[in-house]
Amino acid sequence: MALRLYNTLSRKKEIFKPLKDKKVGMYSCGPTVYHYTHIGNLRTFVFNDILRRTLKYLGFELKHVMNITDVGHLTSDADEGEDKMLLGAKREKKTVWDIAKYYTDAFMKDIELLNIETPEIIPKATDHIKEMIDIIKLIEKNGYAYVAGGNVYFDSSKFKSYIDLAKLNLEELEKHSRVEKDKNKKNHSDFVLWFTKSKFEDQEMKWDSPWGTGYPGWHIECSAMSSKYLGEQFDIHTGGIDLIPVHHTNEIAQSETAYGKSPWVKYWLHGEFIILGKDKMSKSKGDFLRLQSLIDKGYKPIVYRYFCLTANYRQQLHFSYEALDAARNAYEGLRSRVLELRKDDKKKDSDVEAKTKHETEFIDAVQDDINMPRALAVVFAVLKDDAISNKDKLGLLYDFDKVLGLGFEDFKEDKVVVSKEVKVLIEKREKARKLKDWASADKIRDEIKKLGYNIKDTQQGVKVEKI
Numbered sequence: 001m002a003l004r005l006y007n008t009l010s011r012k013k014e015i016f017k018p019l020k021d022k023k024v025g026m027y028s029c030g031p032t033v034y035h036y037t038h039i040g041n042l043r044t045f046v047f048n049d050i051l052r053r054t055l056k057y058l059g060f061e062l063k064h065v066m067n068i069t070d071v072g073h074l075t076s077d078a079d080e081g082e083d084k085m086l087l088g089a090k091r092e093k094k095t096v097w098d099i100a101k102y103y104t105d106a107f108m109k110d111i112e113l114l115n116i117e118t119p120e121i122i123p124k125a126t127d128h129i130k131e132m133i134d135i136i137k138l139i140e141k142n143g144y145a146y147v148a149g150g151n152v153y154f155d156s157s158k159f160k161s162y163i164d165l166a167k168l169n170l171e172e173l174e175k176h177s178r179v180e181k182d183k184n185k186k187n188h189s190d191f192v193l194w195f196t197k198s199k200f201e202d203q204e205m206k207w208d209s210p211w212g213t214g215y216p217g218w219h220i221e222c223s224a225m226s227s228k229y230l231g232e233q234f235d236i237h238t239g240g241i242d243l244i245p246v247h248h249t250n251e252i253a254q255s256e257t258a259y260g261k262s263p264w265v266k267y268w269l270h271g272e273f274i275i276l277g278k279d280k281m282s283k284s285k286g287d288f289l290r291l292q293s294l295i296d297k298g299y300k301p302i303v304y305r306y307f308c309l310t311a312n313y314r315q316q317l318h319f320s321y322e323a324l325d326a327a328r329n330a331y332e333g334l335r336s337r338v339l340e341l342r343k344d345d346k347k348k349d350s351d352v353e354a355k356t357k358h359e360t361e362f363i364d365a366v367q368d369d370i371n372m373p374r375a376l377a378v379v380f381a382v383l384k385d386d387a388i389s390n391k392d393k394l395g396l397l398y399d400f401d402k403v404l405g406l407g408f409e410d411f412k413e414d415k416v417v418v419s420k421e422v423k424v425l426i427e428k429r430e431k432a433r434k435l436k437d438w439a440s441a442d443k444i445r446d447e448i449k450k451l452g453y454n455i456k457d458t459q460q461g462v463k464v465e466k467i
Helices: 039-057 084-092 096-113 129-141 170-176 218-230 241-259 291-296 301-309 321-343 352-367 372-384 390-404 420-434 438-450
Strands: 004-007 012-015 023-028 061-066 074-076 080-083 145-148 151-154 191-195 234-240 265-271 274-276 317-319 453-458 461-466
Touching: 004 265, 023 039, 023 218, 039 061, 039 096, 039 234, 039 265, 039 274, 039 291, 039 301, 039 390, 061 218, 080 084, 084 096, 096 291, 096 301, 129 145, 129 151, 129 191, 129 218, 129 241, 151 241, 191 218, 191 241, 218 234, 218 241, 234 241, 241 265, 291 301, 301 321, 301 372, 317 321, 321 372, 321 390, 352 372, 352 390, 372 390, 420 438, 420 453, 420 461, 438 453
Parallel strands: 023 061, 023 234, 234 265, 274 317
Antiparallel strands: 004 012, 074 080, 145 151, 151 191, 453 461
């Protein structure tokens, strides 16, 4: 089976064929660094990571670019609302530059904790103003831009493929829009390429340009940076589904009119939302959870990664602490089995056909639009298969983990320090078990759990884990 990916542009799974044999250029929309990245955003970055790991696992040579947005992103994607960086600066009484650095560092820490591989190139928008100006010049030269009210706009009516990615109905969009129309726009769906006039008199980030001193629109940055590092056409562009109707639609319009090449990107992949209650997680509503929020409640960051793998990236994932507990139990069970397999030094030959069967099933799962639930099912099937030696089980798991990124080879026994009170309770429970007083043993187990510890009975004795 060949790698098949669901292409938002065609709304179907397609066999993946890169522009250059075995060489892949991939661009992922990165964070806007005005606030902490919430766990809904981080799900998209886990998806990006699984995709990049899959490509490398299947033998592709990857060049992955992920931007940092530190200028130009307004609270509304349609050129309305407040500047997000300015919003962060006002909130914390800092400069926008300080805000950008602080939240970039916080984001990079989060992706490290989630065992997300660092993309090959991570460009910042503010370091690529020249490239943005250059692409706007091309768009203007090719007749797709106009200046009005001091700002430079993209004329969406001239780009006939504008509606293709999001399958937009522009008349309905304009009719039902609650955003006050920009009087400078010729068409409702036009968007700003460069601002010289905005309602933000205290805008800190400004640069000289052929159209006057100002700053870029949000959409232009991704076109400029992706094309600089990946060329005027490349293979894969990823992001959250919320980017489809405006940001990614505008990126395509800008890039194809600037370079005259279509399609600008062959495959568009989008990750679904994390749902909290009935709604998607949102910074603007103030109901978002950070990775640190989960850590503070005693969850390992890698448990959240495992939780993300339990659903296909194109499915909504409903978050609850009960669901996260289930993910933690599954992850810890997997971790315990890996540690047990390492201790077994018995020599045993594996059934070659059984081993090959699991290898094939795992590859089929990742090639089927990176289907992680199926891939995890293969992992547990390997652990249950008595026809495979423990040594070969470990080998398979380590190989599969090149995609999963759960850190199987790094698993270590936890050193748990327990209080004297807990030690006494464990000894009492062991006495009750020897007397086959199971009711008392269970009651003591519950007391130990209330003190923050789980205990497991293994062949090697009682194992204590911190909750």
